[in-house]
Amino acid sequence: MHTEKYDNLNTLKKTFETISTFDTAIAKNLFGAYLISVGYNKEKKVAYLKFYEPKSKRIFFWYDETGHNPYCLSDLKPDELKQIDNLITHPGFDHFEIVEKYDPLKDKFSKLTKIVTKDPASIGGQGGGRHIRDIIPKAWEANIRYYESYMYDRGLIPCMPYDVKEGKIVKSGYRVSDELLKEINSLFKDEDREFLDYINQWIDLFECPVPDFRRVAVDIEVSSPVRTRVPNPETASEPIVAISLIGSDGFGKNLLLKRDGVKEGNEKLPEGVKVEYYDREDEMLLEVFKTLLDYPIVLTFNGDDFDLPYIYHRAEKIGFPREKIPIEVGRDATLLKYGIHIDLYKFFFNRSMQIYAFSRKYTEVTLDAISRALLGTGKIKIEKPISELTYSELANYCIQDATITLDLTRFSDNLVMRLITVLSRISRLSMEDVTRQGVSGWIKSLMYFEHRKRNWLIPRLEDILEIKGVTSTKAIIEGKKYRGATVVKPSPGVHFNVAVLDFASLYPSIIKRWNLSYETVLCSHKECKDNVIPETPYWVCRKRKGITSLVIGSLRDLRVKWYKLKSKDKNLSSALRNWYDVIQCSLKVILNASYGVFGAEIFAFYCPPVAESTASIGRYLINKTIEEAQKLGIEVVYGDTDSVFLENPSAKQIDELTKWSRESLGMELDVDKTYRYSVFSTRKKNYLGVYPDGSVDIKGLTGKKKNTPNFLQSAFIEMTKTLGEVKTPKDFEDAKEKIKRIVKECYTKMKRGEYKLEDLAFNVTMGKSTEGYIKTTPQHVKAARQLSETGYDIKPGDIISFVKVIGSPGVKPTQLASSQEIDSEKYMNYIESTFEQVLDAIGLDFNEIIGLTRLESFLWGENYTNKQ
DNA sequence: GCGGACTGCTTACCT
DNA sequence: ACAGGTAAGCAGTCCGCG
Numbered sequence: 001m002h003t004e005k006y007d008n009l010n011t012l013k014k015t016f017e018t019i020s021t022f023d024t025a026i027a028k029n030l031f032g033a034y035l036i037s038v039g040y041n042k043e044k045k046v047a048y049l050k051f052y053e054p055k056s057k058r059i060f061f062w063y064d065e066t067g068h069n070p071y072c073l074s075d076l077k078p079d080e081l082k083q084i085d086n087l088i089t090h091p092g093f094d095h096f097e098i099v100e101k102y103d104p105l106k107d108k109f110s111k112l113t114k115i116v117t118k119d120p121a122s123i124g125g126q127g128g129g130r131h132i133r134d135i136i137p138k139a140w141e142a143n144i145r146y147y148e149s150y151m152y153d154r155g156l157i158p159c160m161p162y163d164v165k166e167g168k169i170v171k172s173g174y175r176v177s178d179e180l181l182k183e184i185n186s187l188f189k190d191e192d193r194e195f196l197d198y199i200n201q202w203i204d205l206f207e208c209p210v211p212d213f214r215r216v217a218v219d220i221e222v223s224s225p226v227r228t229r230v231p232n233p234e235t236a237s238e239p240i241v242a243i244s245l246i247g248s249d250g251f252g253k254n255l256l257l258k259r260d261g262v263k264e265g266n267e268k269l270p271e272g273v274k275v276e277y278y279d280r281e282d283e284m285l286l287e288v289f290k291t292l293l294d295y296p297i298v299l300t301f302n303g304d305d306f307d308l309p310y311i312y313h314r315a316e317k318i319g320f321p322r323e324k325i326p327i328e329v330g331r332d333a334t335l336l337k338y339g340i341h342i343d344l345y346k347f348f349f350n351r352s353m354q355i356y357a358f359s360r361k362y363t364e365v366t367l368d369a370i371s372r373a374l375l376g377t378g379k380i381k382i383e384k385p386i387s388e389l390t391y392s393e394l395a396n397y398c399i400q401d402a403t404i405t406l407d408l409t410r411f412s413d414n415l416v417m418r419l420i421t422v423l424s425r426i427s428r429l430s431m432e433d434v435t436r437q438g439v440s441g442w443i444k445s446l447m448y449f450e451h452r453k454r455n456w457l458i459p460r461l462e463d464i465l466e467i468k469g470v471t472s473t474k475a476i477i478e479g480k481k482y483r484g485a486t487v488v489k490p491s492p493g494v495h496f497n498v499a500v501l502d503f504a505s506l507y508p509s510i511i512k513r514w515n516l517s518y519e520t521v522l523c524s525h526k527e528c529k530d531n532v533i534p535e536t537p538y539w540v541c542r543k544r545k546g547i548t549s550l551v552i553g554s555l556r557d558l559r560v561k562w563y564k565l566k567s568k569d570k571n572l573s574s575a576l577r578n579w580y581d582v583i584q585c586s587l588k589v590i591l592n593a594s595y596g597v598f599g600a601e602i603f604a605f606y607c608p609p610v611a612e613s614t615a616s617i618g619r620y621l622i623n624k625t626i627e628e629a630q631k632l633g634i635e636v637v638y639g640d641t642d643s644v645f646l647e648n649p650s651a652k653q654i655d656e657l658t659k660w661s662r663e664s665l666g667m668e669l670d671v672d673k674t675y676r677y678s679v680f681s682t683r684k685k686n687y688l689g690v691y692p693d694g695s696v697d698i699k700g701l702t703g704k705k706k707n708t709p710n711f712l713q714s715a716f717i718e719m720t721k722t723l724g725e726v727k728t729p730k731d732f733e734d735a736k737e738k739i740k741r742i743v744k745e746c747y748t749k750m751k752r753g754e755y756k757l758e759d760l761a762f763n764v765t766m767g768k769s770t771e772g773y774i775k776t777t778p779q780h781v782k783a784a785r786q787l788s789e790t791g792y793d794i795k796p797g798d799i800i801s802f803v804k805v806i807g808s809p810g811v812k813p814t815q816l817a818s819s820q821e822i823d824s825e826k827y828m829n830y831i832e833s834t835f836e837q838v839l840d841a842i843g844l845d846f847n848e849i850i851g852l853t854r855l856e857s858f859l860w861g862e863n864y865t866n867k868q
Numbered sequence: 869g870c871g872g873a874c875t876g877c878t879t880a881c882c883t
Numbered sequence: 884a885c886a887g888g889t890a891a892g893c894a895g896t897c898c899g900c901g
Contacts, residue, residue: 351884351885352885439885440884476888476889477888480887485883485886485888486888507886592883593885595886596885596886597885597886600885602885615887641882641888683889683890684888684889684890686881686890700881702890702891704881705879706880706881764879764880765879776876776878776895778878778894779892780878781878830892
């Protein structure tokens with residue numbers, strides 16, 4: 001037994017040796033290898049890069065040999081710094097250098113002292129000991145992670161291809177065709193050199209191909225004695241009983257730990273997956289380690305917090321020496337020694353991804369919910385705890401999890417891998433970092449890169465705040481920092497032929513057109529003070545182009561004028577259209593957040609006046625547009641932030657309005673969509689529009705909300721389908737009759753208790769843990785607490801399904817309720833308020849409909865139809 | 869001691 | 884951990900009521 005283990009450990013050791021030989025030997029010369037990760041090696045005290053070489057589909061390491069060192073900046077001279085206690089005697093201190101940098105807040109060049117250190121931890125960080133940034137009075141650029149600083153200084157862009165020649169890194173030979181460059185540049189004839197430079201820089205990143213990333217999905221199962229308790233990865237006290245490894249290259253393995261009393265079972269297992277049984281857990285883990293040392297990219301779902309740390313601690317527990325485990329457990333991520341680890345949970349958890357890239361297709365961030373929404377298949381449902389499954393049941397379950405994890409990166413032509421690639425290129429963050437950070441981190445990193453490229457001093461957060469101050473407007477919502485967008489009161493009723501016009505990418509356009517940036521708003525020049533921003537006390541610089549204005553403006557223009565159009569261009573191959581769609585979608589995610597970050601305290605360039613100016617100009621634009629529309633004799637029936645809804649405008653009127661916008665506002669106002677007709681109640685952000693093809697666009701209405709019970713959602717959808725059939729005002733009368741019947745039927749079925757319990761359930765998300773609700777106890781929390789008592793483990797983000805029942809406390813989890821206790825009174829009120837949002841707009845009265853139902857059931861029976 | 873008016877909390881949505 | 888604006892339902896509180 002011992003010999004066996006020893007042999008296997010030797011195999012592992014050999015694998016390690018192979019890697020360490022090729023990483024130093026072969027990375028001397030590489031051709032077209034993608035830079036996918038970067039880190040800091042504590043032993044060698046240098047930054048290292050991981051390249052993915054697409055032919056061999058392997059990782060190559062490259063350790064810095066340029067002598068780059070960590071540093072921060074000070075406004076004191078070296079002589080002054082020498083006087084400070086503990087600075088030059090600090091063990092990490094290396095030397096001083098004088099540098100000259102442009103200070104964007106002061107609009108002048110300044111001499112600064114670069115304090116160069118032997119290692120990044122001396123400047124700052126989590127670790128104990130005195131940090132240089134705390135020793136000196138004011139430190140600049142002292143909060144940037146060293147390996148990022150390294151990338152910015154060297155101008156290296158992640159997910160781009162490079163050649164390594166005799167140990168030197170050079171940009172790879174691929175080039176965008178002159179033809180394409182010309183075509184795109186011709187769209188920007190009127191722009192100046194500075195703007196065009198940005199455009200061309202982006203084209204270079206976007207046109208560069210994406211390699212096929214060889215990757216493997218990993219999923220483990222742990223046998224837990226208690227069904228409702230999730231095993232703890234730190235103690236790792238229970239054995240790992242199954243591991244699935246599913247590769248993008250056709251590789252597939254399921255490893256099972258042999259245990260007493262477990263039956264074989266008779267599930268049919270997926271083809272192409274090899275099942276291996278292990279007597280010993282250490283041998284099984286060894287097999288996993290081989291895979292982790294083979295694949296350049298490892299995918300998990302929640303592997304940062306569960307699978308990988310569990311494997312690590314379990315391996316340690318059963319006797320593996322730490323340094324032999326190819327996993328590195330960190331504070332906020334679990335990474336790999338050889339390849340890179342992408343935790344898809346973190347990626348899909350990102351709100352911006354959820355909303356803008358996947359248009360809210362999934363609302364619950366679980367492997368099951370996401371894969372159901374995006375792939376059409378979910379996890380395998382199991383009724384028993386893991387410990388009671390047969391081998392084949394367990395294998396099937398585990399294989400399915402790893403398979404859908406891999407498939408989440410494969411569907412729609414590897415959409416997710418390509419999104420990660422593009423976002424990594426834009427944000428200048430490695431694949432590992434870009435998938436773990438939010439939009440504010442991406443934009444921060446991009447801005448840092450641009451500052452270093454221009455030799456600009458990166459401002460300190462407190463300096464921006466001190467110079468630019470806080471806000472001047474008052475928010476409508478209590479507790480918010482400044483006033484946001486305007487929402488126009490809708491004109492209630494039905495409006496035929498509605499054209500919806502909107503400003504393409506409103507806030508980014510404002511940032512570009514008004515030259516907004518943290519350094520240009522409230523700039524230091526007297527001459528600019530009359531260049532005021534409407535309805536604010538702010539002015540904006542005329543002398544220099546703002547960095548944000550250029551960066552965001554160029555991205556906006558490329559999305560609106562090129563990539564969005566080309567993603568729908570039927571003259572292009574579907575593969576190219578698809579790629580352009582990935583780009584425009586990535587841009588959308590970044591652009592949508594570009595204004596908000598300036599109003600977010602956590603953002604490194606937090607500058608409330610920039611956010612406030614953007615919102616203020618937005619209000620000014622929509623108000624002016626409404627005025628102008630009215631001057632042109634068009635009725636504006638609704639508007640929100642960047643859009644106006646025009647009732648039955650002529651083509652000429654639309655032309656005039658968009659021309660006016662272009663010429664006097666300098667803004668592109670386009671027809672976004674047209675409705676055959678639209679239905680408004682008195683409520684803002686609540687309406688329904690019918691497109692020319694009869695499909696129905698529903699916004700904000702209760703009937704569409706995800707927490708609304710199914711029975712009511714279905715009845716509501718049925719009603720909107722009827723509305724979709726209406727072509728002319730005349731058709732309305734028939735539709736109204738149909739709608740009355742739908743509402744009536746829903747009401748009577750409810751009353752007679754004909755709906756199933758699950759269809760009556762409200763589904764509400766837990767915003768926090770059950771104990772987190774202190775001020776009030778909402779209904780879903782009451783239900784959640786009942787579930788907790790029955791042994792369920794309720795976590796934030798879980799969706800609680802509950803029904804309204806008679807008696808106290810009025811709600812019950814659906815799992816624990818029975819049909820007899822349903823409080824039909826409550827449901828009837830809910831039906832009423834849901835339909836009312838549409839009924840009063842189309843001239844129907846809920847009570848009248850219901851009143852007729854009563855009469856009808858008493859006097860005429862089921863076949864009666866009312867002719868009003 | 870009860871009920872209506874009110875405020876505040878919470879979720880889900882829109883742009 | 885991008886922003887603010889809106890709707891809705893319920894929980895909890897206050898106040899009048901001789």
